[in-house]
Amino acid sequence: MRRWLRWRRTPELSPEEQAAIDAIAARARALPREAEPERDLWLGIRNRIELAREPAPARPRVWRTRVSVPVWAASAAALLVLATSIGTGWWLARPPSLDDPAAVRALADSLRDRDGMSGTRENLLALLGERRDQLPPEVVAAVEKNLAEIDRAIAEIHLAFEEHPNNAALQFLLAEAYRREADMLEQLEWWTSTVAREPEAHS
Amino acid sequence: MRARIAAATLLLWTSGASADPFEQTFVVEPDVRVDVEIVSGRIELRGGSANELRVRANSELRVDGSRRRISLRAPSAGGWAPWAGSTEVHVEIDLPRESRIVARAINGKIEARDVAGEPDLHAANGAIEVEGAPREAYLETMNAPIKFEGRRSSVVAKTLNGSIELEGVSGEVEAQTVSGKIKVEGEELERAELRTMAGEIELATSLAKGARISARSFSGAVKLSLPEGTSARFDVQSFSGGIESEFSSRLADDDESRHGFGKHGPGGRPLSFVVGDGDARISIESFSGGVKIEED
Numbered sequence: 001m002r003r004w005l006r007w008r009r010t011p012e013l014s015p016e017e018q019a020a021i022d023a024i025a026a027r028a029r030a031l032p033r034e035a036e037p038e039r040d041l042w043l044g045i046r047n048r049i050e051l052a053r054e055p056a057p058a059r060p061r062v063w064r065t066r067v068s069v070p071v072w073a074a075s076a077a078a079l080l081v082l083a084t085s086i087g088t089g090w091w092l093a094r095p096p097s098l099d100d101p102a103a104v105r106a107l108a109d110s111l112r113d114r115d116g117m118s119g120t121r122e123n124l125l126a127l128l129g130e131r132r133d134q135l136p137p138e139v140v141a142a143v144e145k146n147l148a149e150i151d152r153a154i155a156e157i158h159l160a161f162e163e164h165p166n167n168a169a170l171q172f173l174l175a176e177a178y179r180r181e182a183d184m185l186e187q188l189e190w191w192t193s194t195v196a197r198e199p200e201a202h203s
Numbered sequence: 204m205r206a207r208i209a210a211a212t213l214l215l216w217t218s219g220a221s222a223d224p225f226e227q228t229f230v231v232e233p234d235v236r237v238d239v240e241i242v243s244g245r246i247e248l249r250g251g252s253a254n255e256l257r258v259r260a261n262s263e264l265r266v267d268g269s270r271r272r273i274s275l276r277a278p279s280a281g282g283w284a285p286w287a288g289s290t291e292v293h294v295e296i297d298l299p300r301e302s303r304i305v306a307r308a309i310n311g312k313i314e315a316r317d318v319a320g321e322p323d324l325h326a327a328n329g330a331i332e333v334e335g336a337p338r339e340a341y342l343e344t345m346n347a348p349i350k351f352e353g354r355r356s357s358v359v360a361k362t363l364n365g366s367i368e369l370e371g372v373s374g375e376v377e378a379q380t381v382s383g384k385i386k387v388e389g390e391e392l393e394r395a396e397l398r399t400m401a402g403e404i405e406l407a408t409s410l411a412k413g414a415r416i417s418a419r420s421f422s423g424a425v426k427l428s429l430p431e432g433t434s435a436r437f438d439v440q441s442f443s444g445g446i447e448s449e450f451s452s453r454l455a456d457d458d459e460s461r462h463g464f465g466k467h468g469p470g471g472r473p474l475s476f477v478v479g480d481g482d483a484r485i486s487i488e489s490f491s492g493g494v495k496i497e498e499d
Contacts, residue, residue, distance in 0.1 A: 169488045
């Protein structure tokens with residue numbers, strides 16, 4: 001660590017040292033980029049990464065005025081940076097935990113947006129929020145449980161798409177998940193509208 | 204009793220409410236349409252041979268109608284959540300077997316026995332059980348199981364949270380749930396659509412010529428039992444489960460005959476194969492459940 005700090009503070013690299021670091025950087029650029037997060041699945045994370053990549057304010061160049069670190073130390077430091085970057089990318093790109101319902105729901109919501117299918121869920125939640133008191137609590141609980149099941153299915157199917165982007169079975173199953181959501185909306189609409197007219201019907 | 208029936212027939216009762224408990228008998232047509240609605244409680248329907256409709260309930264009912272159509276409703280407490288403060292109403296109805304029944308309960312179970320008409324039953328938070336020989340039945344609930352025992356009946360059964368069990372079905376069958384198992388036993392099925400998100404699917408049936416069968420589960424296994432001599436083309440996909448068939452078959456995209464193809468590993472690869480002449484079409488998709496096709 002001490003050497004690393006000293007290297008960062010050293011003002012200038014010798015031509016040999018600069019060449020060694022350039023070579024390492026070139027190797028880094030040639031590495032495969034699988035660890036980079038996918039734009040579709042990881043929109044939020046990607047946005048954060050891209051925000052982090054925005055150019056920082058220009059820093060004073062005094063630290064480049066001179067350097068006296070040996071080539072092997074500079075190379076080791078550059079490799080450490082490279083390994084840290086790849087490790088961070090891998091960490092960010094790893095599959096999300098599907099054990100956390102809130103995370104699954106957030107992921108499913110972003111995927112609905114991407115698929116242009118968020119309207120049904122929005123309508124369903126609006127209807128449930130508006131008329132929740134008209135339904136037996138057990139039904140509300142069942143609807144919410146099933147919404148979570150559908151969220152999980154959508155999330156899992158999309159994660160599977162990452163490995164099998166053209167899999168027809170996944171496309172069928174994804175369509176089915178959205179269809180179940182639409183069915184739930186239809187049933188809720190039917191029931192809440194009939195319950196709403198109950199007092200009049202039985203007066 | 205006779206006097207009551209005659210009076211009811213002559214008056215074509217427009218409205219009638221009696222003191223608690225309620226019991227009345229009406230003369231009706233053999234195929235009378237019967238509408239029953241309660242908020243909370245239980246509806247029991249029993250088919251019989253007499254052309255009369257006999258109603259018993261543990262509380263007041265409102266009755267409207269004629270010999271051809273009769274409506275029975277249990278008053279609710281009203282208000283924004285009528286199910287909440289409503290009394291439990293238990294309605295028992297003996298009716299002609301061929302009656303066309305429409306029943307609705309928000310918070311209660313619906314049972315129909317020995318019916319042969321076309322029951323159309325809806326419950327929000329209650330199970331539905333039907334036994335008889337209806338030509339067609341439409342059964343829908345949101346938070347409970349559905350059980351149907353028919354004789355060559357076409358059935359549509361939908362629930363959100365509960366299992367669906369259908370026996371004695373034929374012709375066209377549709378079963379949909381989000382969380383729950385689907386089990387269907389039928390014969391000469393022409394068209395079947397079986398859908399669940401979280402649950403297994405079991406289908407045991409023979410197929411009509413040119414049948415179209417589709418079974419789709421997200422996280423459950425799919426098991427089909429078909430009789431020897433079945434003729435169908437299968438399109439099967441399981442993303443992370445295996446596929447197994449006992450039928451001698453040949454791959455649909457390959458002329459080479461294969462006598463059983465054993466287990467296929469996961470990976471979501473579609474598998475199409477033909478049994479017999481392949482005139483029926485069977486489509487199965489599952490995400491994390493295996494697919495097994497048995498020969499009876």
